[in-house]
Amino acid sequence: MRRAATLATALGLTLLTACGGSEDAAGPGDSEGAGGDEVTLVTHDSFEVPQEVLDAFTAETGYQVEVLRGGDAGVVVNQAVLSRGNPQGDVLFGVDNTLLSRALDAGVFVPHEAAGLAEVPEEFQLDAGEHRVTPVDTGDVCVNYDRGYFAEHDLTPPETLDDLTDPAYRDLLVVENAATSSPGLGFLLATVDAYGEDGWQEYWQRLAENGVEVVDGWEQAYYERFSGAGGSSGDRPLVVSYASSPPAEVAFGGGEELPDEAPTGVATGTCFRQIEFAGLLDGAANPEGGRALLDFLLSDAFQRELPMSMFVNPVREGTELPEVFTRYGATVAEPWSVEPTAIAEHREDWVDEWTSLVVR
Numbered sequence: 362m363r364r365a366a367t368l369a370t371a372l373g374l375t376l377l378t379a380c381g382g383s384e385d386a387a388g389p390g391d392s393e394g395a396g397g398d399e400v401t402l403v404t405h406d407s408f409e410v411p412q413e414v415l416d417a418f419t420a421e422t423g424y425q426v427e428v429l430r431g432g433d434a435g436v437v438v439n440q441a442v443l444s445r446g447n448p449q450g451d452v453l454f455g456v457d458n459t460l461l462s463r464a465l466d467a468g469v470f471v472p473h474e475a476a477g478l479a480e481v482p483e484e485f486q487l488d489a490g491e492h493r494v495t496p497v498d499t500g501d502v503c504v505n506y507d508r509g510y511f512a513e514h515d516l517t518p519p520e521t522l523d524d525l526t527d528p529a530y531r532d533l534l535v536v537e538n539a540a541t542s543s544p545g546l547g548f549l550l551a552t553v554d555a556y557g558e559d560g561w562q563e564y565w566q567r568l569a570e571n572g573v574e575v576v577d578g579w580e581q582a583y584y585e586r587f588s589g590a591g592g593s594s595g596d597r598p599l600v601v602s603y604a605s606s607p608p609a610e611v612a613f614g615g616g617e618e619l620p621d622e623a624p625t626g627v628a629t630g631t632c633f634r635q636i637e638f639a640g641l642l643d644g645a646a647n648p649e650g651g652r653a654l655l656d657f658l659l660s661d662a663f664q665r666e667l668p669m670s671m672f673v674n675p676v677r678e679g680t681e682l683p684e685v686f687t688r689y690g691a692t693v694a695e696p697w698s699v700e701p702t703a704i705a706e707h708r709e710d711w712v713d714e715w716t717s718l719v720v721r
Contacts, residue, residue: 400650401427401450403441403642405434405543406580408454410663410670418657424650433578434543435460441642442467448642451651454658456494457635458487459546462705470494470640473652477659480677485636487701494638497658498673501604501693502547503632504534505625507589510598519599521630522555525568532572534599535586538720540712542578543635548601549715550704551633551697558707565718575720589625591615604632605672608689612669619685627691634696637673 402408408430415426427450431437434455441453445467456464464470470493483489485496504525506518519525525534537545552561574597576582584590587600591610607623614624639658641651657663664675668686675682 398423398425398650399427400424400452400647400654401429402654403429403431403437403448403450403453405437405455406430406432407671410666414663414666414670417662418654421657422650422653424647424653426654433537433541433580435541435546436578438464438469441469445469446644448644451642451645451647452639452654453642454497454639455543455637456640457543457547457637458701459543459550459635459704459708461487461494461638462701463708464640465493466705468643471643471645471648473641473655475652475659476656477677480679481659482676482678485676487636488638494640495655495658496636496676497639498637498667498671498676500635500637500673501632501691501696502544502551502601502635503604503691503693504548504628505587505589505600505602505606506628507587507598508622508624508626510588518626519628519631521628522552522564524628525573525599525631526564526571528571530571530599532574533597534568534572534601535574535576535582535595535597536601537579537582538575538577539715540720544579544601544603545575546708546712547633547635548631549711550699551631553711554633554697554699561711562714562718565715569719573719591624599628603672604629604691604693605668605674605686607691608685609672611689612685619688623689627693629691629693632691632693632696634693634698636676 408428419425429450431440434457438456438460441448441464472492474492475495481496485499488494511518516529519530536548539545539549552564556564576586582600583602584593586595586597587593588595588598591614604627607625607627610625611620611623639655641648641655645651659677664677664680667673667675668682
């Protein structure tokens with residue numbers, strides 16, 4: 362997802378500051394050696410959990426967590442591939458099923474079978490045979506719409522991918538770059554599933570002719586260009602975001618009472634299912650602390666914070682979901698999806714072709 366990415370960051374919340382140590386404290390080291398009392402989590406800019414959650418991990422294990430953010434999930438994974446064996450930290454959180462094969466093929470991670478996997482459905486354990494990555498959360502990449510705009514213009518919001526090519530929605534949609542953004546790639550894969558390997562290109566030509574705008578990453582698309590985001594000055598009422606974006610808008614909208622509906626809605630016929638993973642980086646300075654952190658990511662203490670901290674679904678079965686998340690989030694019964702093997706085989710070619718069609 363979501364992650365995959367969260368809306369808390371994009372809505373202007375104060376980012377979680379790293380606790381304990383400085384960025385240069387974590388470096389490459391013996392994969393079996395000790396890295397002291399600090400463990401560094403490399404992640405995307407949208408990672409957000411309460412300080413007390415990481416403090417609980419420290420109290421339990423003795424390890425302090427430094428959070429090192431590196432941009433969109435796609436950028437973080439690319440950097441991990443380039444620095445394989447000499448990583449920026451110990452654990453990487455934020456690689457999802459759209460980018461997973463690239464990281465695995467590059468040997469970015471070393472195996473660890475995390476405690477708590479027995480509570481995670483098999484459908485989310487895409488590397489179950491080797492345990493190089495641990496599933497942490499799921500979410501749906503979907504087109505969101507600004508309810509106020511569509512009401513003001515007496516226009517029915519789109520529901521499907523086909524709808525987005527209708528001239529009624531000309532110059533209204535902003536999407537993320539599939540080459541640099543995880544949700545952008547997820548949306549591209551939704552169109553591959555919907556129109557087939559030989560038909561998605563024509564669909565994107567129609568989107569381009571209908572005035573789709575492409576930006577580098579989710580935060581720019583949602584917070585700068587989308588008109589429905591709290592505090593945004595954007596003028597595009599359609600954006601590729603997540604099915605859980607509406608509850609984030611409600612949660613951080615500032616009202617004393619819950620509204621009848623969220624200010625944004627979800628076009629449920631446009632959604633792609635993401636699974637977000639974490640893994641122990643090859644060459645980690647503190648592999649022992651990294652393994653402990655991976656175990657913690659599947660704990661009830663961490664999993665129950667995911668819905669309202671990062672607006673994603675926990676993978677641990679039985680985790681209680683808060684009312685705001687369930688009441689305002691969209692349920693996607695039949696998301697688009699592409700088999701991981703197909704993504705691995707064709708992703709680079711699809712992205713190159715998409716770039717030539719849309720970005721030029």
